[in-house]
Amino acid sequence: MPTFAQLREQLDPARTVLLTVECQRGVVGPGSALPELAAEARSSGTLHRIARLVTAAREASVQVLHAVAERRPDGRGASRNARLFRAAERLPVQQLSGSVAVRVAEPIDVADEDIVVRRLHGLSPLAGTDVDALLRNLDCRTLVVTGVSANVAIPNAVFDAVNLGYTAVVPADAIAGLPSDYTPAMVRHTLALVATVTTTDSVLACWKRPVRGGRAVTRA
Structure with missing residues (x-):
């Protein structure tokens, strides 16, 4: 992991965006099409930590961007060139626009x-x-x-971000996938090679406004 000073420099609020990936009701909510993934995201505390990051980002004037995967009711433009897409078409809960x-x-x-x-197609919140x-x-x-998920969309997002020239930062405890022991292994052996891997608390500490004389100071 980077030093606190290095991480804080990377997370300069003026040059940083917080991305949430597929944190939508039909994926991680109580009526999820993928109940095992939803259960993992909730029981592990992942969604709670993401919520904390979102709140802290706004307080630090960091832009928050939510990436949602959906499909038109008629399916036009949807990807069908992988097993994952074809299986999703048969799920009882559909990620329909609106x-x-x-x-x-x-x-x-x-x-x-x-x-x-x-997005109406593909695996990544960035590509296309x-x-x-x-x-x-x-x-x-x-x-x-x-x-979510550490199986598909998260690594796609990280690789695309790096390929496009951005520095990717991954709070490893704010992503989830299946099975539960897959996520830390994927982070260690894959994402750590291309991204800055850290924790939610470390990111929050970087975005916390310094206090002078008992009053919080807003960063310029």
Whole structure:
């Protein structure tokens, strides 16, 4: 892991965006299409930690971006070139545009200043979406990646971010996948090679405003 000073430099609020990946009701909520993944994300505390990061990001003036996966009711434009997509078409809960399933799941909330990006195809929240252009317009240099799943979307997001020139930061306790022991192994042997791996508490400490004379000081 980097030193605190190195991490704090990477997480400069003016150049950082916090990304939540597929933290939607139809994936990690009580009516999930993937109940085992939802249970893991909740029982492990992952969703709670993501909610803490979202709140702290806003307080530190870090932009929050929510990436949601959905499909049109008629399926137009949806990917079908992998087993995962074909299996998703048969699930009892569908991530249909405009439905409850594609709303961001509690305890994570969406504020007016947040940006929500919805994709109709593919595996990554970056490839083929507006995210890269939005990040560049926001003058982003560091992307903090959180959410699900550690099996597919999270590594896709990290690899795409690195390929596009961003520094990826992964709070390892703010992502989840299946089985539970897969996530730490994937982080150690894969993501750690290309991203800065840290913890939720370390990110929160970097974004905490310094206190002078008993009063919080807002960073410029």
